[in-house]
Amino acid sequence: MPKKVLTVDDSASIRQMVTFTLKSAGYEVVEAVDGNGGLARAQADRFDLILTDQNMPGMDGLNLIRALRKLPPYGATPILMLTTESSDQMKSLGRAAGATGWLVKPFDPQKLLDVVKRLVG
């Protein structure tokens, strides 16, 4: 069974890049365009890993993580923040919200793949 990854980003190009990269490596990838969409997808399905952007209209990444952590199936699922902000403040917010880790944008596809492999195999 391929691992299922949910990628949440309002940028179509980033989504396309993430999806292409992970699919090429054999993962199953589902996309959502914002926090609300991501949450709905997460509830409708089970994912082994969630990658989320921070800045999105509607529900942002941090609020998505908070909401996911309150859902029984996602209490422990690795959730990675893909963000252009890597300030200590952002990390603190992410950690407090329940993120597993962060990956700073821009990243290259290989780096993304390495990180994803470490988190879900």
Add this chain to the structure above:
Amino acid sequence: MSIDMSQFHQVFFDETDEHLATMESVLLAVDLALPDSEDLNAIFRAAHSIKGGAATFGFADLAELTHILENLLDKVRKGSMMLTSEMVDACLQSKDVLSGMLAAHRGAAAVDPGSVADVEQRLAALVGDGSHAAAVALPTAIAATPADAVSSHTLYVELDHLSEVDYAALLQSLSALGEMTVVQPGSSEQSQPWVLVFTSALQADEVAESLAFSIAPAHFRITVDHGQQDEGGFGLFLSSSLEGSPGADAPDVVFEDDGFGLFAPLETDATVAASVRGDEGFGLFEPLPAASTAVEMLHEEDGFGLFAPIAAAASTPAAGMAHEEEGFGLFAPLVSGPAPLQPETATAAPVAASQPVSARAERTAPAVENSIRVNIDKVDLLLNLVGELVITQSMLVQSSQTLDAVQNERLLSGISAMQRNARELQEAVMSIRMTPIAFVFNRFPRVVRDLASKLGKQIELKMVGENTELDKGFIEKLADPLTHLVRNSLDHGIESPEARQAKGKSAVGRLTLRAFHQGGSIAIEVTDDGAGLNRERILAKARERGMPVSDSLSDSEVWGLIFEAGFSTAAEVTDVSGRGVGMDVVKRNIQGMGGRIDIDSMQDFGTTISIRLPLTLAIMDGMSVGIGADIYVIPLSFVLESLQPQAQDLKTVVGKGQLVNVRGQYLPIVSLASFFGHADAARADPTRAILVIVEAGGQQLALLVDELIGQQQFVVKNLETNYRKVEGISGATIMGDGRVALILDISVIARHKQRPPPAAMRQVVGDVA
């Protein structure tokens, strides 16, 4: 694995276009005195997204400029700087430079480095001005991991913002217990929680206990810091969350995998947890020795099992990695915290807490993309094929008319069903090409704003009917003519505030752009309440240019003069408009789209320029007329009426040809037969033929044809691409019987009137028809 990043560029370009357009329209609409926080966020997000994409796909110039822009916008968004009109100007200027950069990456000429440096400097200066204010808003200092990890813990605390809680008092009491930094103050808007970093000798459970006095456990969450693993750009938080609602199934996994029954209480609430501890001997972790056992185990096993989080990791290769790379202790919470605090904080998790979340999610669930981008060529091809289908279909209809209706009943009903389907298909395909005119209108707030400030005028722009849809092909072609008209209105039409007040008008001029459907066409009007056209000045100018004009010309004929090439009445040429090129080009462009343009003006009341366009270029309502053995099509939008003249209504004026009296108005007669050089042209006798009265460019004329055949929709075929450009003919169509009919270009015919067509045209008519 190497991935070709260029495959994502197109999507990035398209979305950047959208972000830039959003940024511009929001900037133009923003109220400086009371900016809407959602607007500020939208502008920020646009810059932010462009920056992220640009950096990812290697467009350093875009990324650099958006980075500076984003810094500024972030401060504005967070309220540490006030939005000023200089900022809006600078942001708009950045938008232009970014558009230029984007165009350059798409293959256009490179952006002038000077303008880039200029806007970067401008933005940097603006950011610099307010930077001191920003420092107040958000303390970013995070307490360093304490040297003595045993006696001091760093906790990340998240508290929901609740109106009934006195946070000032709460935070003060916390800060009395240790070192505390507010990373993010809470706010009820956007339900933003408080985020604190708290360093003290207290254990997480102790902090949780003291918080629980003020805030229900469901509303806070504590994360114990075990450091973090940072690999430059990627990192993992080595922390254990004592959160409100742990995953229901997670503890099970913990059980199965590692047998640490001790964490079972996680999924229960506080009272259960307490009883579990008390009654079933789970107290084992309360005493220190037990805790140290746990710690030992953690050591041995690298911390598995404790935390549901690792459930997945534990059974996968990741687990192994945790060992190897040391980084995966991350979920293994307990490294520094004694076990019992887990149940304490697990309290936090009333299942009900997730309820509102799911309700919200349901409401917004369909937030999935429901549109696709398609290359316009594909749509055009589709439309073309449908056009062919419609022609074939009408051929079938025509051939079937001779068949016996009873014998061929099924065939005939099939044909009529196909006719219906083809028509629906055609409408559906055409609707794909329909785009709201907002795509053109949206540029005008910016154009008007820039021009008004340049000209020192006050202008209020009103746009009506932006959602009126028209063919995509028109959208692109309309931009230039409309921009020209708007610039003209601003420059020549609307007066300076002083002049307006002197006339008793409001100092603020009004410019209205309006689009609406009218019959089978689209009307677009540019209306200003300015000075109006000056009849005398136009006539004087026309004489100066040697145009044959007389004072008896009607107003609309005088207004029509400004469409003549090289005509400009501007007293002085400004860099905004008035170079005398333009109105003639505007008119040509509009006519090129099969449309017409009219002017209505009144001195001191203003001017309205109306453009009328067909709904689409591909299909047109027309009237087919017979001339000799040939069929021509007159676009219906030009046709006023048809009549058979009486002999007494006809007059011949030497040198001007024949005229017909239509209700007291003499109109020139143009014989299409002689215009197109038909051999039997000479025999045309108006009293035995039909006159079709058409109107183009403000003047009426009577086209002499042999017969009226009918009125129907025609699929327009471009003559230029299939043959060559022919004056007087705007296109061709295929009739139901397979014959080619030429579509008349009425405005050209009106211009030429009787003038005999060039020899080439006769040739063409022979070739094609």
